[in-house]
Amino acid sequence: MTETKTAALEFRNIDILFDRSGRRGAIEAALARLDAGETREEIGRALKVTVGVAGANLAVARGEISVLMGLSGSGKSTLLRAANRLNRPVRGEVRIGNGSAWLDIARCDDETLRELRKTRIAMVFQQFGLLPWRSVRDNVGFGLELRGMAPSIRREIVEEKLALVGLSNWADAQVHELSGGMQQRVGLARAFATDADILLMDEPFSALDPLIRRKLQDELMDLQKRLKKTILFVSHDIDEALKIGSRITIMREGRIIQTGTPDDIALRPVNDYVAEFIRHMNPLPTILASTFMRRFHDLPLRADGMIDGGNIAIGPDARAVRIGDQERVATAHHEWVRGAVCIVPVGMSLGEVIAVRQRSGFPVLVEDEGRLIGLCDDADILQALSGEARHG
Ligand SMILES: Nc1ncnc2c1ncn2[C@@H]1O[C@H](COP(=O)(O)OP(=O)(O)OP(=O)(O)O)[C@@H](O)[C@H]1O
Numbered sequence: 001m002t003e004t005k006t007a008a009l010e011f012r013n014i015d016i017l018f019d020r021s022g023r024r025g026a027i028e029a030a031l032a033r034l035d036a037g038e039t040r041e042e043i044g045r046a047l048k049v050t051v052g053v054a055g056a057n058l059a060v061a062r063g064e065i066s067v068l069m070g071l072s073g074s075g076k077s078t079l080l081r082a083a084n085r086l087n088r089p090v091r092g093e094v095r096i097g098n099g100s101a102w103l104d105i106a107r108c109d110d111e112t113l114r115e116l117r118k119t120r121i122a123m124v125f126q127q128f129g130l131l132p133w134r135s136v137r138d139n140v141g142f143g144l145e146l147r148g149m150a151p152s153i154r155r156e157i158v159e160e161k162l163a164l165v166g167l168s169n170w171a172d173a174q175v176h177e178l179s180g181g182m183q184q185r186v187g188l189a190r191a192f193a194t195d196a197d198i199l200l201m202d203e204p205f206s207a208l209d210p211l212i213r214r215k216l217q218d219e220l221m222d223l224q225k226r227l228k229k230t231i232l233f234v235s236h237d238i239d240e241a242l243k244i245g246s247r248i249t250i251m252r253e254g255r256i257i258q259t260g261t262p263d264d265i266a267l268r269p270v271n272d273y274v275a276e277f278i279r280h281m282n283p284l285p286t287i288l289a290s291t292f293m294r295r296f297h298d299l300p301l302r303a304d305g306m307i308d309g310g311n312i313a314i315g316p317d318a319r320a321v322r323i324g325d326q327e328r329v330a331t332a333h334h335e336w337v338r339g340a341v342c343i344v345p346v347g348m349s350l351g352e353v354i355a356v357r358q359r360s361g362f363p364v365l366v367e368d369e370g371r372l373i374g375l376c377d378d379a380d381i382l383q384a385l386s387g388e389a390r391h392g
Pocket of ligand 1: 073078
């Protein structure tokens with residue numbers, strides 16, 4: 001399996017059950033019923049055992065942001081918390097790469113687990129998990145302090161991480177003096193300070209108001225470009241998931257329904273349940289030109305040899321374009337001049353394509369690594385807006 005090679009963290013056949021009955025053998029009985037195909041609800045009713053996660057398989061690749069998405073109670077946090085054994089699976093493995101070998105977090109000894117939590121896996125919570133009576137600096141350095149790191153070295157690392165999240169001037173402030181968004185930055189800095197390569201983020205931004213939330217999402221994506229951590233991120237917001245996730249996993253009633261890239265989820269939902277999530281997303285920042293443009297190789301040629309794009313014709317050298325009986329130049333959108341047709345990159349979002357289309361007044365051409373490959377006209381944009389995006 002190629003995924004295994006590059007995975008930093010891998011869940012294999014994970015079942016996590018919670019016994020509310022206190023009866024001996026309840027978990028084993030629940031597993032037997034689970035294997036016989038009974039639902040979470042049936043098992044809960046019959047045995048007072050909650051199925052938190054069932055049969056979950058997920059590989060999180062090194063350096064990616066993998067988002068767990070689903071409604072409340074779908075098992076996202078339960079699965080996430082198995083990654084540092086805050087929840088212990090009753091069956092299955094949680095594998096983490098350790099040099100050239102794998103370690104099973106679900107079964108390793110306590111000493112190894114403590115070491116992993118200190119050095120490899122850090123967690124950022126929704127409610128920040130900060131110590132309000134400590135200063136910002138002392139919160140960021142908390143994990144290092146626990147590790148027994150000397151104050152002078154600790155201070156250096158803490159300053160560096162505070163600068164990373166833009167809080168250098170707040171180092172001596174008390175945490176309660178900070179706004180929610182700033183407190184969450186302290187949480188991020190603390191996670192970064194440990195140098196953990198795996199970050200677990202449980203709805204870290206959901207307590208924040210929408211503007212701050214979007215800003216922190218942008219900041220996280222920026223930081224991630226530089227730091228290249230492996231991030232497992234829980235969210236119940238499809239827009240957030242599609243924005244920050246390199247891969248998204250949709251969960252329902254403890255089970256994984258679909259794992260895929262944002263495009264897979266948005267354009268190729270495996271069933272109505274996933275499609276329903278997608279119907280509620282905001283397509284403007286999410287859908288990319290690559291997915292709703294018309295590709296040149298799907299378009300007919302005109303008698304004069306130009307590609308027939310309806311309202312626009314594109315010459316064989318692909319820079320000479322014709323609208324009606326007028327020749328136009330095609331130019332990169334950031335070098336736009338009046339009367340020109342704009343060329344945008346294939347990764348441009350629907351919202352931005354609309355803005356460019358609006359400004360130039362012409363259909364928009366799409367390029368990939370310097371080569372023109374397609375176009376977006378009003379009909380393509382409307383189809384994308386109405387959820388009928390073209391498949392890439
Ligand atoms: N420690 C626990 N003890 C008993 N039941 C639990 C425990 N943790 C989770 N559960 C149950 O497991 C199921 C999945 O919960 P989980 O918190 O993982 O869902 P979630 O998708 O993260 O939801 P939310 O978005 O509301 O946090 C729920 O039915 C929950 O009540």
